[in-house]
Amino acid sequence: DTGVSQDPRHKITKRGQNVTFRCDPISEHNRLYWYRQTLGQGPEFLTYFQNEAQLEKSRLLSDRFSAERPKGSFSTLEIQRTEQGDSAMYLCASSFQTGGGEKLFFGSGTQLSVL
Amino acid sequence: KQEVTQIPAALSVPEGENLVLNCSFTDSAIYNLQWFRQDPGKGLTSLLLIQSSQREQTSGRLNASLDKSSGRSTLYIAASQPGDSATYLCASEMDSSYKLIFGSGTRLLVRP
Numbered sequence: 001d002t003g004v005s006q007d008p009r010h011k012i013t014k015r016g017q018n019v020t021f022r023c024d025p026i027s028e029h030n031r032l033y034w035y036r037q038t039l040g041q042g043p044e045f046l047t048y049f050q051n052e053a054q055l056e057k058s059r060l061l062s063d064r065f066s067a068e069r070p071k072g073s074f075s076t077l078e079i080q081r082t083e084q085g086d087s088a089m090y091l092c093a094s095s096f097q098t099g100g101g102e103k104l105f106f107g108s109g110t111q112l113s114v115l
Numbered sequence: 116k117q118e119v120t121q122i123p124a125a126l127s128v129p130e131g132e133n134l135v136l137n138c139s140f141t142d143s144a145i146y147n148l149q150w151f152r153q154d155p156g157k158g159l160t161s162l163l164l165i166q167s168s169q170r171e172q173t174s175g176r177l178n179a180s181l182d183k184s185s186g187r188s189t190l191y192i193a194a195s196q197p198g199d200s201a202t203y204l205c206a207s208e209m210d211s212s213y214k215l216i217f218g219s220g221t222r223l224l225v226r227p
Contacts, residue, residue, distance in 0.1 A: 004158070006158075031213065033213070035215075040219065041219050042119070042204050042206070042217025042218050042219050042220055043159070043204075043215075043217050044217070045214045045215065045216075048213050048214065055213075056213070056214065058214075091158055091159070093158075093159075102164075103149070103161040103164050104149070104159075104161060104215070105161065106151075106158035106159040106160070106161075107158050108156075108157050108158045109156075109157070109158050111156070
């Protein structure tokens with residue numbers, strides 16, 4: 001399978017714990033995105049990488065959130081001191097820079113439940 | 116601030132029917148507009164991408180149109196099938212910002 005893969009698929013944690021999600025993009029894609037989706041809503045942009053550089057962060061990404069993409073390959077999204085409001089589906093997507101509008105390829109997401 | 120709206124929120128049709136899903140946006144200065152399909156508990160699959168200079172895109176039984184002046188896009192599905200049942204989302208990209216702004220989606224059920 002050469003699509004975008006995310007791990008884990010599901011994560012249940014207690015409020016106040018730290019969690020980390022991983023995303024492996026399509027290998028030749030140089031752009032990687034994180035989105036968050038709550039039930040009945042469309043995804044909301046969180047952050048974007050071009051290669052290893054994090055170029056944009058949404059105001060939704062509080063100080064408790066941090067994302068990395070070492071060496072421009074896989075990416076991790078860490079949430080510290082989780083809150084119940086962090087419960088959502090966290091989606092990763094990747095694309096290849098073509099100079100125009102690019103199709104995004106999404107992973108199946110990590111469903112986070114904070115108890 | 117761009118706002119994307121999709122109406123209706125849910126739609127149920129009998130198999131074989133042609134149908135139109137609507138997407139409206141408030142800022143016409145879009146870079147492109149994309150339509151996605153999402154199955155329950157899954158990620159999104161890109162269906163069609165329309166650049167701002169284009170009026171429509173077609174893929175199989177799907178046709179998407181874009182009218183920037185009126186702030187509207189439609190997704191036309193011909194001869195619907197039960198396998199088309201899913202949530203369909205539209206998203207606009209502004210000024211090659213690489214950030215997509217999504218609508219809340221239309222949940223489609225095609226009854227056999």
